[in-house]
Amino acid sequence: MADDRKYKFSWELLGDIATGRPNLGNKTNLEVYRLLLFTFRDVLESHVGTEMTDRIFYEAGNLSGKEFYANKLTPTNDLGEFVRELQQVLKDMGIGILRLEQADVEAGEFVLTVSEDLDCSGLPELDHEVCVYDEGFIAALLESFSGMKFKVKEIDCWCTGDRTCRFSAKAVKAEP
Amino acid sequence: MNYTSDEPLASVDGVLKSLKTLLDARAVPAEPPGEFINIDGFLHLYESLLEVRNAILATSVGDLNYPVRKKGYIAGTVKGLQASLRHLTWQTKAIASGDFTQRVDFMGEFSEAFNAMVKQLDNSMTKLNMREQELRKMAHTDPLTGVNNRGYFMELMAAELERSRRYGHVFSVMMTDLDNFKSVNDTRGHGAGDEALRTMARIVQTSGLRVNDFWGRIGGEEFAVVLPETLIADAVAVAERIRVTLAKTPVKYENEEFFITVSIGVSQLKTGDVQATLLSRADEALYRAKRTGRNKICQET
């Protein structure tokens, strides 16, 4: 099955940007990113429906978060170190400004906020949260950090009239 | 609009007043004014304002968890403020538990002050820790020779005894005492005696002790050495090396050189030993070495 696939993500496949873009470098306009994201969203939705599209985005975000953790962050067991480095990298890469509002490592419960979010800050108001990709991304980061499986839900979004995106993350306890 | 009034202007006036109350008044009515709640959008606006009012009040008195359910620019701004303050709370807790790497960068002027405070704390704690280490070292060290003092040596030996008990290891102890030390002090002065002690310390230090071996100055001219996992025969060999080296090493003091010798008693841990019994057998051996001519090694009988 796997052999039939045309593409299987790996970090190397992001390419050698310095060589490939000697003049334009590692930069693009954020509109281009959103253009890609939301046209995908539109076409996917028209083909497979909203629910499946959300699932696809969540899973893609999850894969992205897993790879991001492995390639951009330093493995640690210390929440403070993890959050600090994550904050810095997210800021340096222009992804967003992360703030941790609540953290209970043992219970596996977190509330975190992303401002100036890459995906949705500044979007016109809609009546539902749109940062499904972020949900998957955050879940994967927490999973990689803690070794537990997480379910992440966006509870406030710029899109629904909030000034920041807020996510609640809960560890998924293994079924007894 | 499902509100039909004969006096639309009067109702606009009332609506504005009741909303102004939410913004300005010290107290607000328990219920929204019933006469307007059927006006399209009134209840939503009224409740939004009320929630934002309550949220800001809660935040201003330190409750950072007031649930803001309404959407919109002002509600969102309050949530942003809550997020910042809660993150700051979390960071402060992290600092309280010793993580001085926390920095804030989203709170303007406050960030700079906060970060300066954390850096200051970090520096102070680092200095304190260094000072504590220095003090601990001082408390453990004999100032004249720089080796472990009696108290710390005894602590280390107690731990070694415990370890050997747990793992069934053996270890050996040597007691050393400089020969005729009193006469060095009497004829050449205390400075010369001190120099003799430092020479002895240097020789023990360079006699090929292993990482786990430890020793200390436990009396005036007495040093004790513990050799973990070492049988008495091997300990005697180490003692012999020390004795021979010391005997041929000149002690240099005020442009003069003189020689000094050492007598050493050696014992090995036996079942049922405590610190005192093990040390006293080494002591007995030491005094036998003294009685039978000095500058020699005796082992326990």
Ligand SMILES: [Zn+2]
């Ligand atoms: Zn969002």
